[in-house]
Amino acid sequence: MKKKLITLAAAGALLLSAAPLQADAVGNGPNYGGNETINTSILHTYSELASYLQKQEAKQQDLELEVIGQSVKGRDLYLVKYMKNPENPTILFLTQQHGNEQLTTEGALEFIKHLGTGKMKGVTDNVNILIVPMLNPDGAMGDVDFSLDDYVASGDRHLTRYNALGVDLNRDHVTKIQPETQALHSNVMQKYDIDYMIDLHHQGADRVINGDELVSGSILYPTTPNVDQEVLAGSKKLGAVVYDAINPKGWGTLGKYPGGSAETISRNGIAVEYGISTLLFEMRGMSDHNDPNRVLGQKSNGYLIKQTITTLESTVKAIADGSIDSKDTSFWDTLPEQTTLPSEEDE
Numbered sequence: 001m002k003k004k005l006i007t008l009a010a011a012g013a014l015l016l017s018a019a020p021l022q023a024d025a026v027g028n029g030p031n032y033g034g035n036e037t038i039n040t041s042i043l044h045t046y047s048e049l050a051s052y053l054q055k056q057e058a059k060q061q062d063l064e065l066e067v068i069g070q071s072v073k074g075r076d077l078y079l080v081k082y083m084k085n086p087e088n089p090t091i092l093f094l095t096q097q098h099g100n101e102q103l104t105t106e107g108a109l110e111f112i113k114h115l116g117t118g119k120m121k122g123v124t125d126n127v128n129i130l131i132v133p134m135l136n137p138d139g140a141m142g143d144v145d146f147s148l149d150d151y152v153a154s155g156d157r158h159l160t161r162y163n164a165l166g167v168d169l170n171r172d173h174v175t176k177i178q179p180e181t182q183a184l185h186s187n188v189m190q191k192y193d194i195d196y197m198i199d200l201h202h203q204g205a206d207r208v209i210n211g212d213e214l215v216s217g218s219i220l221y222p223t224t225p226n227v228d229q230e231v232l233a234g235s236k237k238l239g240a241v242v243y244d245a246i247n248p249k250g251w252g253t254l255g256k257y258p259g260g261s262a263e264t265i266s267r268n269g270i271a272v273e274y275g276i277s278t279l280l281f282e283m284r285g286m287s288d289h290n291d292p293n294r295v296l297g298q299k300s301n302g303y304l305i306k307q308t309i310t311t312l313e314s315t316v317k318a319i320a321d322g323s324i325d326s327k328d329t330s331f332w333d334t335l336p337e338q339t340t341l342p343s344e345e346d347e
């Protein structure tokens with residue numbers, strides 16, 4: 001057993017310093033994980049995100065910034081739009097329904113910057129892009145009506161999965177009771193003719209395929225029996241674009257997310273309600289949590305942000321040039337479903 005753990009730790013080190021799975025690491029502050037600090041102050045705060053988006057809007061002629069509603073605590077919720085031609089196919093990227101899953105937003109912000117440079121020149125002529133970054137800003141800022149005292153990260157704030165009222169927004173896509181979910185459905189989902197959507201999340205840092213191979217992320221299409229077959233086929237093609245862009249990278253190892261069929265989550269609910277081809281992408285490790293096995297040290301930030309940027313850029317390009325339509329989706333049949341590494345405590 002001990003030897004296996006050492007091997008896993010070595011594999012983790014190759015994946016840019018995975019935090020060892022130590023049950024006693026909770027609340028150790030700067031010594032967290034035995035080798036690093038998880039400092040949340042390096043992430044964009046909500047107000048830094050707002051001014052970043054406003055600056056990009058001023059710089060980029062094709063970018064339109066819209067406020068789609070307010071969070072429980074009154075923070076404006078933003079939608080970034082590139083909508084040159086309503087006849088073009090449209091993709092939506094959604095980040096941070098869960099406030100403690102922030103590297104997806106960091107990647108989306110970088111992607112928005114790239115859309116204003118020569119690197120992505122011409123792509124918005126052929127695809128409409130909608131981005132809702134940080135749907136849960138109250139959770140992201142730890143501005144919530146419940147205690148975060150046992151969360152492990154240090155820095156100027158804690159980040160939590162739930163919104164200010166302690167509700168999981170990604171279980172609210174049928175009833176749509178929370179203001180954040182309402183804003184998304186009323187002012188984005190129901191307002192635009194969206195073809196594809198990637199819902200970006202973070203999962204625990206301890207997920208593996210093939211027994212002990214740590215994954216950089218996991219993906220999944222809608223798995224409710226009520227999804228239209230054509231919509232499902234589109235989701236699988238979207239996944240194929242992402243897989244082919246990420247998996248060959250030295251840092252990229254994707255597994256299949258073991259997801260259920262509940263339509264309260266966006267991957268299933270939005271696919272059924274609006275006929276949108278959805279894809280869930282779970283990046284490795286969260287920005288903060290009260291469970292240390294879910295959090296990943298900030299030395300991993302670089303490759304996880306890159307994983308998000310690569311995902312967003314590869315999919316808009318494949319939709320813009322139409323190559324998504326002929327994508328081979330057979331990899332899904334052999335993509336290993338991820339499992340959770342047993343922690344030392346469990347063994």
Ligand SMILES: [Zn+2]
Nearest residue numbers: 098101201202
């Ligand atoms: Zn999540």
